[in-house]
Amino acid sequence: MPIYLSTNNEGKKVLDKIFNPKSIAVIGAPREEGKVGYAIMKNLMVFKEQNKERKIYPINPKYEEVFGLKCYKSVLDVENNIDLAVIAIPSKFVPMALEECGKKGIKGAIIITAGFSEVGNNKLEEELKEIAKKYNIRIIGPNCLGIINMHNKLNASFSKEYFKEGTVAFISQSGAILTAILDISPLINVGFSKIVSTGNKMDIQESDLMEYLANDDNTSVIVMYIEGLKDKKFIESAKKLSKTKPIIILKSGKSEKGKKAVSSHTGSLAGDNQIYDAVFKKSNVIEAETFEELVNMMHIFSTQPPMKSNNIGIITNAGGFGVLATDSCEKYNLNVVEFEENTKTTLKKYLPSTSSISNPLDLIGDATTERYKNAMAILKEDKNIDGLLIILTPQEMTKPLEVAEIIGQLNKEIDKPVVASFVGGKEVKGAKSYMRKMGVPSYISPENGVDALSSLYKYENIKNNEENYELYNNIKQELLNIKNNPERKNIIDNLFDNPNEYNAKEFLKINGISVPKKYLATTVEEAKQYASKLNNKVVLKISSPNILHKSDAGCVIINPKDIKTAFNEIMENGRKFLNANAPNGVIDGVLVEELLEGTEIIIGGKKDNIFGGVVMVGLGGIFVEVLKDVAFAISPISKNYGSSILKELKSYKILEGARGQLKRDIDYIINTMIRLDILMDIYPNIKEIDINPLFVKEEGKGGFAGDALIIVDK
Template identity: 60%
Template structure:
């Protein structure tokens, strides 16, 4: 891509005035391994380079244009770039949609579309490629070469990362400030980085996505190269109460978090954690198994490390017999040769070296945490130097616990490519990230059963378009259930009564009944006292439901249209109540929620989310992430419930939501789940 590997660059808006963006960009480009063409009608030359009035005056092919002119001049400059045949441009200029100037931004979009120009920006810092000394930004910092490619919506965040990087031995490949993202999106860059040999790790700073391809592309890329993301701008708007449980619980940040998990992206919660993750993945190999070793000169911190293993899905490896024999030769008799390995408080640098070498050679150990606490004879800096010089092919993480006496040693370790933490818990957490990524790489995305569901549902949709259209016209519970029944979902037997006499006749078909008001305006029937279970007098119950609905309308000052009363068979038996919901996100598409009903969703908010397509494995992961999952498995003598039924329902609902683009929200609450099978007891659709 000539965006990152241009042979010639035009800087449009170059200037001799120090402190101006056009000056800084041109100055930064002077070390570029290619041709540089300043463009500004005010000058004949800048930095001893011939300056042109327009790109059209340059008698050479231009691969990349860097545009740093006043915003109102950008359209004319792009027109000239288009006529010149320039295919890549970075618009540094600000003053577009970020300040409400949408018309100007739209004009720019039309021009680049007209000429087929691929654009980064506007309102951005620029781009870098360290491997060809391309610094097409106005940043003072140009990082060392390395394998990290970073994409950021914030120039300030980008600069901060680049400034910290040399302290941690982190090198960069490509650096991109995206700005307003009028053209090139994260997915375009992810696809490029996947094939870029100089990119080993991808880092994203995101404030919001416009990119509907992101999830699909990220899933593919994450299997080959780690993607680390910091998502800022957690929106409260998305968390406001909506018309359904799913709408109120699936806030903006919840959806992003779900998307990142499903894509296999490693998410940093804070800027500090982002730096930490970049350091871990750029300096350490991936850990294929979760069995680790711990070395410590303080037993208590070894115990804390062991506790942390339980929190982060890691195990303390059993030492090989040969390892035990070797350790006996180099450790004092008082040393207890177990894992964690306590090499005693008087451990010298030489003892650390011997113990570390032996454990790194143990085939049962796939990652190592070395803990050091400052003692009189410890010599932290010397230990740091020894560890940094060890040959190894396994992750080595350190925890030098202390302050002043270990400060220099930790700094030395970090500069030489070994993460160093103040606590053993953070060291264990670091190793766990390396193991988690190994699971992402082997995760299977294709699910033949999901494929089968999609084919069946699409056939049903094609064969029943007119019926489906009528059922989705002003949907109520009755229509929602009839639609679900069409797709093979189990629902209770029931009838829509238009009069109390019909209600009485329908009720005779069942031993026990439940009566529910049916109205498009009443979404939550309990608020309107719109449900009566097994009444003594069905006729009276019918009249009561009508009365309650009309009174609800008066209280809410809305015109309640009553379409009848749903008379259903009352479902009895040993069951668990579940909620499954769907919400359509404008970027990611159908977001599916699952949780146990009642207090679990209302108070504890014990729910899990997935984004279409939901495979069988991911549906199971969703369920297992619930605190209440043990209830589904069966506790205290109660039989477990049909987990396979729930998994299948989640898969089917994700497909159902994907097919029916007109459905904005869906609530199935409750779903009754039995030892075998289940049924949807209540359904609500919002179009």
């Protein structure tokens, strides 16, 4: 876990010294070309040449001088104060070097060296943590490429020299991804403010960097490549920053190696992928699905103004590509709107009669530069349109470079985002390069252009997203009052002593989640008596804390014809299951419960080691068992956040009342999600909760927990 050193103003001052140091020690500065330390020294000499007052101190006991500078045996031998230490020596020597940095009073360090937790050497990394904590040193790394500050020419890394200033801060857990981005960036004319290779993230996390970049005037866009997160603080830091600066993230490692858990439906379905998707949604960041998409988003956010609505205008000289773009707009939630009447009237004056005056605007295959120019000039004034996609395919009459020059000029004059898709190869290569130089994103396909524009619109929604926690806070106070009520203590203790279904439902009932009428029978006679009370329309189920999935064990019978036969069958199947799986397990009896009807929802919660409470929701039956149509929310859950999570379900229309069915009680589902979230928060020994199914009635009529599983730490 990270150290979490000072995150207050003092801590931010240390980060400022890391990015804007006046003096730097390079521990492990060599003379031999080809070594990491040599590349770092070479880069830092450029930093020194920009300002003669900046000091670089090579540290290496082997040499008297390096790069023409006096070389010291230790940082302790340097006469002056040092703002930043860059450490590039074999891993076994790093603790001693860091200890000397602490004694010297150095508060910022970049540990380039590998050979720590990434190769299983956790003990050595823990030793570094202790030293850093002792001296309150902020650390980037270990096992990282280093950092670059484009605006002061600081390259404290072993990356090649690259100093195109811009407004993008790029934070990467992979050095290779970082160098690839730097190599691609000149081709799309993107510049950077800060570059950070985070490595093992022993101390400084993405959250620390976001809090620092929030006040960095040189940064307007934050782009990240993440392999994993170590702190829940990421969520709040990102939510705060995203109000003013877009955050674009590519997360790797989300596929088959998700967390393995089979204790509950929620546990088995909530793998790394699902939890990280929920984290990013909660954090109000924009997630890229591929590296290409990351680059495209980085390009458009760093060059184009906001997209105020999802209304898009499309200009093309190829009808087929116009149709493909329109198809993509539906996929990415963009609206291909009708032009204003004035726009249509004016267009008719400049376009041939064969042109269809509609959106997409097809200029026909023989479109000239003049035709493109007139179309753009007219559409840029259309108030129905808040974004423009301009498509071109190489034709004999169409001059790609001339059209590109017009688009470049348009980009300067318009306060709406403009992207281009010049589809082709050698004929359009020069035109695409020109547009990128002029700050116009240019893509190989219309679909890429639509995707990029949609990310701009998505960010506008994120900026305006506000969560209201009034309902959450009211329910939390209600549940805390129940927890602290001595009269309820017996029910709570029963659950934690014996978490069978009967006790689980009693616990849910006192906490505001309705359950069916139920009785616990230990004999056939009791089962018959209880079934009679419920008019013999019942469900019989085993009650045992050791049989979690009762149906799989053959221990659930719905609406049995003969209570005696059903009771005996359930008890026999329960004993067989325990003999095979939990010989010391117990059976408390058979639950006799009224048979209810309603739309089946699965809803559950579990605790993630990093992010805390995670709540899952989805429709039951085939939707969860086969289609796995579920969505996840990260605690705390506000009413509007819960609503947005429900709307992620492909089957959400069923809840709204598809095909003439009555609308379900959606507010009741959200209320139940919030209650499970809070219960996991205020009862630390609850590990997981599953309600499957939750029967949901018509709008305004609530529902019932049909089955309940609560797993506790004893």
